[in-house]
Amino acid sequence: MAETLSRHGDGVARHEGYEIHVAGLLPGETGDVELDYVSRQRPRAHGTAIHRRNTHPGRRPAPCPHHGRCNGCPLMEMDLASQHELKRRELQREYGVEIDRLVALDGSGLRYRWxxxxxxxxxxxxxxxxxxxxxxxxxxxxxxxxxxxxxxxxxxxxxxxxxxxxxxxxxxxxxxxxxxxxxxxxxxxxxxxxxxxxxxxxxxxxxxxxxxxxxxxxxxxxxxxxxxxxxxxxxxxxxxxxxxxxxxEIAGVEFHCGPLGFLQPNPAAIALAYHDLVHVPAGGLPHGRVAIDLYAGSGVTTALLRERYAEVYPCESFPESARQLGIEPELVEEFLARLLANPRQPAAKPDLVVANPPRGGLGPTVCTQLNQMHASRLHLMSCNPRSLREDLRRLTGPEGGYRLIQARAFDTLPQTAHIELIAWLVGK
The missing domain is CATH 2.40.50.1070 (OB fold (Dihydrolipoamide Acetyltransferase, E2P))
Known part of the structure; x- marks a missing residue:
C-alpha cells in the first residue's frame, strides 16, 4: 500500500526493506506494480502501477490526454480538495511541519502557468x-x-x-x-x-x-x-x-522580466504568499525601521517592504534581477558577512529579515550568520519542506537565535506535489 507521496507525486510504499516509488498510485491505494528501476546504492526502487486493487475516494479521470506520459501533473487524477488534504497531511507526517492553513485560489487549478x-x-x-x-x-x-x-x-x-x-x-x-x-x-x-x-x-x-x-x-x-x-x-x-x-505585476508591484529572468509560474497564487511573507501571521505589519530582503529576485518583496520600512536592503545574486533592483549581484553569504563585519551600520541589526532561498534552502552558513545577526523577526519562504525543516532545526535549535511561531502553506502549482511555505520566526 502507498503510505505517502514523494515530492514528484509518486505514491511511496515499503516492501521487504525497500522504499518503492510508484507512479499512478495514490496514498492509501494498493495495486500490482511493475518495477522499472532498482537502485544499487540504497534500498529504493521505482515502478508503475499496472493494476489498482482499491481506489482513493478523491480519484478522478485526468482531464489531460498526455497524462501518464507527461509527468508534469502527477496529481491530476485527484480532485483539488483531495490534493489539498494530501498536502496538509504530508507536510506534518513526512516533515513535521504544522501549518495553520493551506491557501489556494478558487477555480479549476488549470491555465495558471505564466x-x-x-x-x-x-x-x-x-x-x-x-x-x-x-x-x-x-x-x-x-x-x-x-x-x-x-x-x-x-x-x-x-x-x-x-x-x-x-x-x-x-x-x-x-x-x-x-x-x-x-x-x-x-x-x-x-x-x-x-x-x-x-x-x-x-x-x-x-x-x-x-x-x-x-x-x-x-x-x-x-x-x-x-x-x-x-x-x-x-x-x-x-x-x-x-x-x-x-x-x-505581482501583489500590486510592477516589475520587468527579461528572457532569462525568473518568473513565478503562478503569479496570482504567489502574490498571496508574498503578502503574508512581509506581514505577521494575523495579517498586520511588523514594527520597525530596517528590513533585509535576501534572495530578492525581481524585487516584489523589496517593494512591499519599502511601503513600510524606512530602510530596506535587498540582496540578489542573479545579474538580470540585481539590475532591476539597482544593486550589484552578490551572494547572500558575502552580503551577510559584510554586514556582520560592520555591526554599527543599521543593516547589521535589522527589525525584519525576509528570505526566499532556492530549493536547497538557506544552508548551514547562512543560518549561522542569521543566528549571529539576532534580527527581531525572520520570515522565511520555502518551496521545499525538506530543506525548510533543516533550516528551522539550525535556526530554532539549542544554538539557534529564533523560535518558530507559525507556518502556512500555499498551493501555487495545482496538480503537482509542489507547495510553498511561509515560516514566521522571532528572536529568542
Whole structure:
C-alpha cells in the first residue's frame, strides 16, 4: 500500500526493506506494480502501477490526454480538495511541519502557468514540443498543455506550425546534431508573450527565418546551448526582434522580466504568499525601521517592504534581477558577512529579515550568520519542506537565535506535489 507521496507525486510504499516509488498510485491505494528501476546504492526502487486493487475516494479521470506520459501533473487524477488534504497531511507526517492553513485560489487549478519551458524533439516537418519523462531523456508531447496560460498555448501552437512549415531540424541528443533544442515562453497574462529560442550552435540555419514567421510573440530572444547538459536557459543571449522584457505585476508591484529572468509560474497564487511573507501571521505589519530582503529576485518583496520600512536592503545574486533592483549581484553569504563585519551600520541589526532561498534552502552558513545577526523577526519562504525543516532545526535549535511561531502553506502549482511555505520566526 502507498503510505505517502514523494515530492514528484509518486505514491511511496515499503516492501521487504525497500522504499518503492510508484507512479499512478495514490496514498492509501494498493495495486500490482511493475518495477522499472532498482537502485544499487540504497534500498529504493521505482515502478508503475499496472493494476489498482482499491481506489482513493478523491480519484478522478485526468482531464489531460498526455497524462501518464507527461509527468508534469502527477496529481491530476485527484480532485483539488483531495490534493489539498494530501498536502496538509504530508507536510506534518513526512516533515513535521504544522501549518495553520493551506491557501489556494478558487477555480479549476488549470491555465495558471505564466512561464513554461519546452524540449524540442521529432524530425523536420514533424517537430513537437514536450518535456523529459522523469528519469529519462525521452520526451513526452505537451501540445495544448492544460496548466499553461492560453497565451502560451497559442504561442506554442504557432511555433510548431511555422517550424514544421520551414522544416526546422530539432536537436537530436543521441546523435548530437540538429538545430532547435529548447524554447521558453513567458506571458504577462494580458496577451504579451516573450519567446526565447535555444539552439545547439551559434550558426543556426533557421533561427532568423523562423523568428520572422512568428506573429504571436511580442518579442523573441535567442540563446545557445552547445554542451551535453540540459540547460534550458541557454547562454550568449541576443535579441532577435521585438521587446526584450515584459512588464509584470505581482501583489500590486510592477516589475520587468527579461528572457532569462525568473518568473513565478503562478503569479496570482504567489502574490498571496508574498503578502503574508512581509506581514505577521494575523495579517498586520511588523514594527520597525530596517528590513533585509535576501534572495530578492525581481524585487516584489523589496517593494512591499519599502511601503513600510524606512530602510530596506535587498540582496540578489542573479545579474538580470540585481539590475532591476539597482544593486550589484552578490551572494547572500558575502552580503551577510559584510554586514556582520560592520555591526554599527543599521543593516547589521535589522527589525525584519525576509528570505526566499532556492530549493536547497538557506544552508548551514547562512543560518549561522542569521543566528549571529539576532534580527527581531525572520520570515522565511520555502518551496521545499525538506530543506525548510533543516533550516528551522539550525535556526530554532539549542544554538539557534529564533523560535518558530507559525507556518502556512500555499498551493501555487495545482496538480503537482509542489507547495510553498511561509515560516514566521522571532528572536529568542
Amino acid at each position: 512561464s513554461s519551458k519546452r524540449v524540442v524533439y521529432g524530425e523536420p516537418g514533424a517537430l513537437v514540443l514536450g518535456s523529459y519523462m522523469r528519469g529519462t531523456h525521452n520526451v513526452a508531447d505537451m501540445s495544448g498543455c492544460l496548466v499553461d496560460h492560453p497565451d502560451i498555448v497559442r504561442c506554442a501552437n504557432e511555433l510548431v506550425a511555422r517550424a514544421n512549415e520551414l522544416r526546422v531540424e530539432p536537436y537530436d541528443e543521441l546523435g548530437e546534431r540538429g538545430d532547435l533544442r529548447y524554447v521558453w515562453f513567458k506571458t504577462d497574462g494580458r496577451g504579451q508573450v516573450l519567446l526565447t529560442l535555444i539552439t545547439a550552435e551559434p550558426r543556426s540555419p533557421s533561427i532568423y527565418t523562423l523568428s520572422e514567421h512568428l506573429q504571436v510573440p511580442a518579442g523573441i530572444a535567442w540563446g545557445i546551448n552547445s554542451t551535453r547538459g540540459n540547460d534550458l536557459r541557454g547562454t550568449s543571449l541576443r535579441p532577435l526582434r521585438g521587446r526584450q522584457s515584459l512588464t509584470m
